[in-house]
Each structure stands twice: as C-alpha cells, then as structure tokens.
Amino acid sequence: MSRSQETLSLKRKRPEPNALALTPENVLLNLIKSKGDMGIWKADMKRETNLSEPVVTKALKALQGRNLIKEVVNIQNKGRKHYMAAEFEPSKELTGGAWYTEGNLDKDFIDILKKSCSKIIGKFKVATAQGVYDFCKDNKIISVDITTQQILEILRSMVLDNEIVEVKSTGLGEFHKIPVGTVCYRTASGMGLGQGPKVGAMASIPCGACPRINQCTPDGIISPKTCKYYQKWLDFGI
C-alpha cells in the first residue's frame, strides 16, 4: 500500500516542481517525510517552517485528507499531536515496542503470555526460552505472531516476579535433555513451589509495611502502644 502511495505522490509532484517550495502543504509534507519513521510534533513543525498555527493546522488537515500523512501516538508524550508520512511505520521509540498497541501497554496480552509460559514450564519442569517458543508454535497456543525474543522477555519478567527461576543446565537429572551451560527456566522448587515471593519476617508484622515508621517513637503520638495497625493485627475477635 505504501509503495503505491509513494509512486502516486511522486507522479503528482513531477508536473509542478515549482509548487514544491511554495505551498505550506508541500513544505510541511517534505519536512514530515524527512523525519522518516520518527515523525514530528506539530509545535516542532511550526518552529522549523516559521508558519503560523492556523496555516499549519489547515495544511495538516488537507494532507491528512489526501492520505499523505497520518497522526501517530508517541508514548513519550501522548498528548502531543505527532505526524508521520503515510508510507512509514512508527519506530520503536514512538510505539514503545512490540508490547504496545496504540500507545498503551497491552497488559492483557502480556498476562495471557505469562500464564501460558507458566503452564508450559510447569509441564516440562525445566525449559529453555526456545523450548517454550517451539511448544507455543507447535501447539498453536498463541494465535498472534510472536518471536523467541518476546518469549524471553516474558520469561525474564517472570523471573523478576519470582514465579520461575533462571538456572544454568548442569546436564544432570531433570536437565538431561538440555546441553550443559544453557540458560533455562524452571518453577521455583522446594517449599516455595510456585508461590511467588516469600513473606519475610519484617514484612509479616505491621512495622514492615508501616509508612510512618520514621515518625514512630516509644512515647510519641505515633507509638507501638497506641498504633492502630497493631490494634487491627492483634484483634482476634475473641
């Protein structure tokens, strides 16, 4: 589609070369095209072309109407009007990468992927990123196109969540199918089996989560003797 448009615009331009530098529309179009897949913000256009706000707005509207340019979302600054020539696809910097759709982080998609990965690793006990990817492909678990890199990113974030553990294959026991030294992932074994993060000693008492511990003193206004978090904690309903 973009190729045909490009030839179309080229055809249109050739017969009237003088018009290129004259109309605001063409000035803007050239500027926008020169920015490639990064696009440009409306205020920057105004600054670079020295055109007034109404002129720019009108020209952009016209160009959009002729399908020569499009408005894109820049995740760095969602409020800004950002334009790009129709033949380009927004760069990773603008979209935020594969995990963003229309400038928003696709949390549902990520969650689905996470759940699938956790099931697959639970089934295999130990698996490499490639192994998980192959299993997804072979069994058509995920309908959308994904890459091994994406699976790897998902697995790494699950490691950060402490849902799975990153280990190097020793080639022994459960690793017998995986070459020694390969990075693989497995469910957290032992007693913390798939339970995620362990609750520490400090985190399990009110002081561990207390936002006001800095103001708390033995005989102060905030004190363990009068603490409402303690009150709640020690209220057993007897």
Next chain:
Amino acid sequence: MASQYGIKLAVYLVSSYFGDLVAKVCECLLRRGTLPWRSIVQFTELNPTQVKNSLLVLIQHNCVQAFAMEQEGVFGEAPKVVTQYMALFDNIIHHMRFPKFLAIVSEELGKECEEILEGLLQHGRLSLNQILDRHKETSNQSGGNCTAQDALQKNFSRLLCVRYVERCPAHEPFIAPPNEEGAAVKKRGAKSAKVTEELQTIEQRALAAAAPMEALRFLFETYTETDDHELESEENLSNMEVGQKRKHVDSEAGTNKRKKEVLWRANFEQFVRRLRHKACIENARTRLDDGAAIVLSAILEASRSSETKVKVESSIPLSMNTIFEEVMKSEDGRIMTLEHVRTALAQLAAISIDETYSVDLKSIIELAQNEEVESIVLKRYGREAYRMFRLLSKAGHLLETDKISDTTFVEKKETAKILFKLWKDDYLHMEKIVASAGRQSQFLLWKVNKHSLWGHVLDEMYHAALNLRIRNAHEQEQEKEILQIPREKLVGDLEKRSKRLRKVRIVLESSLMRLDEAIMIFHDF
C-alpha cells in the same frame, strides 16, 4: 557503631533486665563510646557508687568490657593508667536470644546441659563451684552427692567440648596507646601481635587482648593449688589497676579467704555460628529442596570443629567421601544415593577443586538478605515496584528508566512514578544525566545501593523489634489484673480477655523470634 534504633533496643533490653539505673550507664557508653569511670559519672549525673555498681552488673553479664590504657598526663604530670569501659552491643542484643540458645543445647545435648547453660545465662558468669551449688539448689539434693557432682562435671565438659561454654576473658587487659602500637605489639608476643595487626580500633584491640588464649579458652581441669596461685597472682596484678572496684568487693567479703576460681560464661560466638548454619540450611531447604538441605547440613556438621570465625565465606573443602559419610549419619540422609548427593552439591553450586567441595555460605546469606528486603518492598510498594527492585538489585549497576519500564512491563509514566517513590524512601539511588544532543535531553538512572540500604533496613528492624517488645509489655501491663486472678476464677468476660492476652503474647513473641532471625542475617551472619 550501632545504629540509632539498635542502641534504643539495647537500652530497652538492659532496662527491662537490670533496671533503669544500669540502663542509663549502658546508654551513656553506647552513645558516647568507650569512657573511663569518671566521665560516666559526669555524663550520667549519677552518684559514683551507682555507676560503679551498674558497671559491675554489666560486666557480670558480659555487656561491658573493661581495659586499661595509658593516658598522657595533663600539665606535665606523668602518664597514668586509666581504666576504660566499653559497651558490647552484640552481647546486649544476644540477651533476647537466650531462649534460642537454650533450645539449641536442649536439642543437642539434653536437659541437664540446658540447666547448666541456663544458670550461666541467668548469672552471666559463674565458677564451677557456683554451678555445682546452683545445681544442688535446683535439684533439691542434700549436698555431697558424688555421682550427681560427677554427672554435672561430665555435662559441663560436654558443653565445653562443643564450645558452648568458654572461659571468661581477662577483666582488664592492658592496651598500649595507639601511637606506640608498633613497640607494644612486639612486647605482647607473637600471637596477639598477629591478631592486632588486622584490627584497627582500640575497642577491637581490647577485645582481642582480653580473650583467653585459644588453647586455654575451652580447657577444663579440676583445680590444683598451683593453678590457683598462678591465677591469683595474675589477678592481683590487674586488680591494682582496676582501682577501687575489686578492693571494695573484697573488703565486703570480709575475712573470707579470697580464692580465685576460673569463671565460665556462655560462648555467644558458637551459638551465633550454629544459628548461622541453621539459617543457611533452612534457606537451602526452601530455595532448593530437602536433599540440598541434608547435604549442606552434613557439610557444616563435618566441618564444625575446624571453623574459627563466625562469618566464614565458604565452607571448608571436604571430599566426597567425607560428605557422604556424614550424610549417612542422619535418618533422612540414609535414603540418598551418591548420585543424589552429587546433584544436591550441584544445586548448592558447590565449588569443586581437586575432588573436594566447598559451599559458598556468604552468597546464601546474601540471598536471604535480598529476599528479606524484597519482601518489604513488595509489601510497601506493590508488585510492580517489587519487580523493578529485583531487576535493579540483580543488575547491580545503573539502569535507565525506559530500560526498566521495558523489562518489567510497566507503563513508562508509571515506572517513573514508582521509581521516584522508592528513591524518596531511600530504597534507590538516582543519577541524572543531561544529554546535549538528541530529543530527550535528560535521563534518569537508578540503582540499588546495597551497603547503605542494608544499614537502613537493619535499623528499621531494630525499631520494629523494639516496638514488638514495647507492645508486648504494654499489653501485659493493661491486663495486669487478669494475670493475678487464679485460673479457676476466670469465667465469662474474664476468660475471653485472658484468652486474648495469651494469643497476643504468642503472636508478638513469635513475630519477635522471626524478626530476630532476620536481624541476625543482616548483623551477625
């Protein structure tokens, strides 16, 4: 120097065990550092006798160590020897761990040994005769029972053999002033010279000088006269420098023939080491599996006698045969095959050199520290912050906001917000970089500064431990009347209140126990 709340907790403990006067003296030493007796009197504004008695109590309970140091005379006077007193912060905090120490001995050596240790913990330091007397009192025996005495001595030497009990350090070692260190070190002989070379502060030097020689520390013998004389002359020497304190005690003792006996005390170091081992084993059990825990426990058991200090970085290298032999000794270990042991060693990431295996204990402790801090982050700041904190903690270097956002799957704006919150509470370190070129002119870089954060977390844990103790005391105080009513009369509402009180106490005390384990992971291990 102990942290702010560490000191507060220590003072609270001393105050609840030995009263406010002693606590005041102790606080003065903890806050101002090592001081001579005169300065303590001056700072605390207590009368000299009170200070002296408080110091005696603290020394008896191993919370204070005295040492003598030469001080330059003012106004051209000759230099004089002044006795300095230093508070032993760790030993004070150990007081709240006594139930744990007793449990260890009860489990490993049985009830009789536990009773002996209990006496030592209660009284701080005791001679063997005092231990015998105490035993007679508690067991209601009409003295002179030889077999009982033999049994007691046997149990005592068992305690000594596993180093849970040690000879008390010298009352008042003489420390050369810092500027003459070189000359003094040579005088004091090769052994202490070796120790002092590595140490810096006067306090550390004093502790090293006070500690009995390794050969003598766990030596147990029935006393002969010669032994006594030797010790006595030694004591006399030091007593002259101690000043009035000893003389006072002696004169009070009146006509009693002064007979010096070896004093014994619980060896906290060995208990801390045992608890460290236990913590490592439990960590291996939860993180890996039972097999790994059994093997690690066997390794630590086999190398028990050859360890010298508490914070060893890795276990002593052992051969496969030695490890397997030790594994077989335990009931759970008997089912393990050689292959199983090998897998467990691999899980523990044991470093193998020349067919010997050594486990990196320091990294296990560090993992446990990480876990503790991460779980606080999770509780206080939520799951996304937890993910970011783990990322930064694992990376160990600066990361840029966008990179963090990409890896943790959090919206960029949200990421910045969370990171900022963590930074505000001192959980993260931030650096700003202003780039002159490019569209984005300012980058924020983040990292976890473990050293300062760990100190901060430890202080908060001391604070929380203090809070738990205060709350528990407060609850008991509130329901004082119920505690005085005999159990049969507790009916209806009273029964409910008594039940609640019991439950509150269990919850608070068990929480304190767990919290103390975490404190040890950060401070003692």
